Amino acid sequence: MYTDQQFVDLVESLGEQCLRHGWMLVCAESCTGGLLSASLTDIPGSSGWFERGYVTYSNAAKVELLQVGVDTLERFGAVSEETAMEMAAGALANTENAHFAVSTTGIAGPGGATSGKPVGMVCFGFAHRAGDGISTQAITHIFDGNRTQIRLSAVEFALQKLQRFMSQR
Numbered sequence: 366m367y368t369d370q371q372f373v374d375l376v377e378s379l380g381e382q383c384l385r386h387g388w389m390l391v392c393a394e395s396c397t398g399g400l401l402s403a404s405l406t407d408i409p410g411s412s413g414w415f416e417r418g419y420v421t422y423s424n425a426a427k428v429e430l431l432q433v434g435v436d437t438l439e440r441f442g443a444v445s446e447e448t449a450m451e452m453a454a455g456a457l458a459n460t461e462n463a464h465f466a467v468s469t470t471g472i473a474g475p476g477g478a479t480s481g482k483p484v485g486m487v488c489f490g491f492a493h494r495a496g497d498g499i500s501t502q503a504i505t506h507i508f509d510g511n512r513t514q515i516r517l518s519a520v521e522f523a524l525q526k527l528q529r530f531m532s533q534r
Contacts, residue, residue, distance in 0.1 A: 375524050376408050382531055383414035386464075390527075392418040393431055393456035393468040395443065396487060401469060401520045416463040419456055431455030444470050444482050446503035449490030454499045457492045465534075466492040467527045469519055473512045485509060487519045491530045502530070 383390060392402045402418030405411055419430055424443055427433040432455040433448055441447040452468035471487030478484045485508040492501045504526060508518040 372404070372521065373408070375521075375528070376404055379405070379524060379528050379531075380408055380411060380414050382528065383465075388464040388531070389414055389416040389460075389462050391416045391456045391460055391463040391466045393452040393466060393490070394418065394420050395422055395427070395452070395469060396471040396473045397469045397516050397519050397523070398422065400516055401467065401523055404520055404524065416460055417456075419459075421452065427452060427455075430459075432458065442479075442482070444472055444486060444488055446488050446490070446505055449488040449503045450492070450501040451490070453490035453492035454501050457494065457499050464494055465527070465531055466490075467523050467530075468492075469523055471515075471519060473515045473519075475512060483507060485515050487515070487522070489519075489523055489526060491527065493530070493534055 394401050399420045405415045421427045421430050424438050428435055431452050433451040437447050437451055449468050449470050453466040457463055457466040468490035472484050474484035488505045490503045492499050506522055508515045
């Protein structure tokens with residue numbers, strides 16, 4: 366886990382990258398419950414590059430606010446790369462101003478594990494505007510620790526991967 370200053374440096378670096386390119390970010394969160402958006406807005410001046418955040422903890426919220434397909438949720442579950450990508454794409458589609466989106470959906474515990482989906486499993490979605498459409502990708506990671514540690518680790522991981530994702534564009 367980052368020390369406080371390392372974490373701040375990471376968020377500031379993301380913000381500088383966005384400002385340099387004129388990019389805006391949007392977040393769609395489930396298991397992190399707004400922690401990702403909060404970490405981005407802890408930095409003064411973040412309104413220049415952070416557009417909005419969605420906390421869509423329930424499946425109904427994912428469908429209503431992010432246009433995640435009911436069939437996606439039924440077929441793959443809320444904790445899946447498919448859902449994470451639809452969350453990120455939906456968040457990006459809901460704004461004209463954002464260029465990149467990141468989403469989190471997972472099992473922070475202590476309960477909620479199912480066969481093939483252990484406590485600590487978090488799926489991350491990344492989306493960006495590509496021409497006339499939205500391009501997405503996803504990654505899954507399993508974190509150790511208690512609920513708080515898993516959620517904080519997921520935020521750190523999301524920020525690191527988002528920075529890498531944005532650098533490839």
